[in-house]
Amino acid sequence: MDKNKLDISGRTSPEVTNATYKPIPEQDMEEQAVSRPKSLIKVKASPEEIDGADEKMLANDEKIPEVVILNNDTKSPQNGDAKLDMDEPKQPFVGLTKEELMKYANDPFWVRLRWFLFISFWLLWAGMLVGAVMIIYAAPKCDPPPPRTWYQQGPLTQLPPDTTPETLTLDKNVQGVIISWSADAYEALEKNPKGLALIKAAQKDGTNVIVELEPAVSNVWFEQSERKEAEFDGYYIWKSGSIKGTDSSPSPPNNWVSPSNVSSWKYSEARKEYYYIPFAKPHLNFRYPPVVDQFSKVIERFLAVNVSGIRLRNAPFLLVNSTFEDEDVNTNLNPDLTLGQYDFFRHAKTENLADLASLLLTWRTLIKNKTESGPLMVAEDLAKVESFKFNDSLVVDMPLMSHIFSKPTVSVNETVNSLNYAFGINRIEWPLWEAKTTALPKDVFDIITYLLPGAPLVNVTDRVDVELLKIRDSASIMRGICGVYGLQNNTILAFIRVTPGNPGILVAVNPTDTTAVANFPAEIPPLSDLQEVTIRHYSSNYNNTEFKDVGSKKTATAIPVTPKSAIVLEYVPKMNE
Structure with missing residues (x-):
């Protein structure tokens, strides 16, 4: 670069270390200005630097263009060269008019x-x-719970053995009647004409009939089996006796004892073997499939005459141990018992065996397939509930509960524990209640058994309390949960029944000889906020006149329960209860 030229590009040439500026003559600058376009010499400047004459040349609304000085050629800058780029003014978009x-x-x-x-x-x-x-x-809907079947609605009644068609009288509110079949179940029905006539008489007014049978015993095929005929050889339980000496006769195969305190085995001279007979007749072998099929045919014969359900007698004894092991001695042995007595042993080999449920399920399925809602029931309390469960579900309907209300006195603490054990541990949802004791008046037990989960078993001569039946028909009783409590130092038995969206039912029973005053919010946690209750029902011996006005509201903290009586109250549950 010429040392007399000034580089205005902002760069300093490494070759020039000392540069001087040589002014351009004014005449040359004027000539260059004249030769350039006018638009390139309008420079945006401060008001002090703009010539007044030039300012007057612009229109009032004309904007001065903005001048940008560019130096595009940075590689070979020229002395004093600059490019002026002028933008036209931008008008803002204001839309259409x-x-x-x-x-x-x-x-x-x-x-x-x-x-x-x-x-x-x-x-x-x-x-x-x-x-x-x-x-x-x-969208999938929450199915409502199925309605209770006729036998779950109850009440049910059982006819005494001496009942005849002529003497039969049934309350119209009884949903079903249990008739015990006295003849051999495996014989033709026509061999028991009195039993058939009684069934037809009970069905006359549309009452459902449940026939009670004993499937375990029969003499029908015993002679053929004793002769070892091939078809019937396995129909009964046969076992060789044990020989203890060379000259002694054989003794029973094991120590099994019948409920009548005698050996469960009887010797057959014709077959030279013992056969199992814990009851009056030879015991059938239900590990032999043809025997199971024979009782299925029995069920079908009764269903063919419009029987609505089947109840089994001595069901816990249907199966026995297949290896015929001796019974173990009862660990809770009463010192007064002897070796030949029934309670001397535990009976784990002859009662309530683990595979009993699968046998009963076969017949229950048959009944359900042949009827709309027929039950399979058992006549005894379930001493071992697990033996009647298949896949953790009961295979019998409405198991009997008679032991809880069978003692000479009613202990509140013991009753509360028994009820909670039945509902909580054994998970029995809907039992059949039978009160066998006279410790309380009958209508007090009616209030208890009608309003607990389950159905009552009443005497055929009883008249159903219609007002109590109306309370039983409520949603809280038919579908509600149940909580059982002992109040006032276990002097009052109380339980609640409640289901969402419906009034709750509260029952209080006093089995003692003195009046007790219940404070329900203080002792029943779900009712801690309860303020008042409504009187719905009470037993005939309830004698507090201030609380006998049905429909009246009372303070929940002070409800008197008189001796040997019961009272039924209604309350409004909390929203989350």
Whole structure:
């Protein structure tokens, strides 16, 4: 670079270490200014630097263009060379005016577009509404619980053995009657005409009939089995006796004892073997499939005469240990018992065997398939509930509960524990209640057994309390949960029944000889906020006149329960109860 030129590019040439500025003559600058376009010499500057004459040349609304000085050629800068790039002023977009918009208002294209968008919006809105309704309609619904069957609704009654068709009288509110079949169950029904006549008499008014049978015993095929006929050889339980000496006769195969305190084995001279007979007749072998099929045929014969259900007698004894092991001695042995007595042994080899449930399930399935809602029941309390469960579910309907209310006195603490054990540990949802004791008046036991989960078993001569039956028909009794409590130092037995959306039912029973005053909110946790209760029902011996006005409301903290009586109250449960 010439040392007399000034580099205005901002760079310093490494070759020039000392540069000087040589002024350009004014005449040359004027000539260059004249030769350049006018637009390139209008420079945005401060008001003090703008010539007044030039300012007057611009219009009032004309904007001064902005000048940008560029130096594009950085590789070979020229002395004093610069490029001026001038931008035209940018006008902001302010949209169309009303007059311009009106030009499009009636334009066919825009009219059609507006109608298309309008119709599309409402079609989409309607589609979403229909879709929402369809989703709600098609969504899986929570099925309501199935209604209670006729035998669960109850009450049921059992006819005495001496009942005849002529003497039969049934309360119209009884849902079902249990008739015990006195003849051999495996014989033809026509061999017991009195039993058939009694069944038809009970069915005359539309009452459901449950026939009680004893499947374990029969003489029908015993002679053929004793002769070892091939078809019937396995129908009964045969076992060789044990020989203890060379000259002694054989003794029973094991130590099994019948409930009558004698050996469960009897010797057959014809077959030279012992056969199992814990009851009056030879015991059938239900490990032999043809025997199971024979009792299935028995069930079908009774269902063919419109019997609604079957009840089994001595069901815990149906199966025995297949290896015929001796019974173990009872660990809770009473010192007064001797070796030949029934209670001397535990009977784990002859009662309530683990595979009993699968046998009963075969017959229960048959009954359910042949009837709409027929039950398979057993006549005894379940001493070992697990033996009657298949896949953790009971295979019998409404197991009998008679032991809880069978003692000479009613202990509140013991009763509370027994009820909680039945509902909580054994998980018996809907039992059949039978009160065998006279420790309390009958109508007190009616209040208990009608309003606990389950159905009552009443005497055929009893008249059903219609008012109590109305309370029983409520949703809280038919579907509600149950909580059992001992109040006032176990002087009052109380239980609640409640289901969401319905009034709760509260029952208080006093089995003692003195009046007790119940404070329900203080002693029943779910009722801690309860303020008042409504009187619904009470036993005939309830003698507090201030609390005998049915429908009246009383303070929940002070409800008197008189001796040997019961009272039924209604309350409004909490929302989360």
